[in-house]
Amino acid sequence: MRRVTARRRLFAELVVLGGLIIALAMLGPFGSYAVPLGSRLLHWALYLVTGYLFFRPVIAAGGALARQTRLPRWLAIAAACAFGAFPTSLVIVFAHAGAAWRSVSGAAIASAYLQTLIVGATVTIVQLLVERRTAPAAVAPAPADPPSPALAIAKATPGTTTPASTPAPTPALVELLPAHLRGRILCLENEDHYVRVHTEHGSALLLMRMRDAAAQLEGRGERVHRGWWVAREAVTAAIRQERNWKLRLSDGREVPVARASVPALRAAGWLDGAGA
16 A cells, blocks of 8 residues: 555646656746747756756655754754755756866856756645645544443443453554554654654554544643654663653654753653663
């Protein structure tokens, strides 16, 4: 299923990219209107395809930057775009110059950088829109079955307890995941309007709010950061780096802990053995 989704996303990106090439060739921005239509079409095809290849990893890089620096994801992606445009513009301007590369001026590089940033930002926006359209949407969980009369009587009668062999109910959140990913939930990661659910078998995006997803897992873990919820049983170690804390999970992932969450986690025993 993951392979099918990736193919759909790639196909959608290429379709939109082709539309942009045609639109830019017809409009002729940045003075390109002065050349024949065929040359404009070739120019923008080379420009956008090159930008697509260089800028396609920008979203992943921005997501990694957001996790490391706690910046908003959109701001981290914008910073990754600004950084990625520089080497890309150098490659394009010197490739156009060819043997006359020594004559390339700073103004030419600055102009190429601006054009590359605009094109790269456009490609990145296309990817984000496609990501939103192709991500698996969450569906409303089915209402829980009413408790059986026997269970209701047991709860109402003083001194009675639920048998120890009764298994814990499966969170409704698990039922929203693809069948091959259903299993023990390790953590939740916030991604704009989506929540990425990390299980022992992989991860998937769900269109829902973090607080709604965490509410379905109440009692199984804690919201340790604005962008992260962690299952208690998934934590294998707490790591302290000066004033900052991280939780290492059973899959090797390290999740940042907000400073405001440290006292509550320490009181709950999450940070035992990692130093004061």
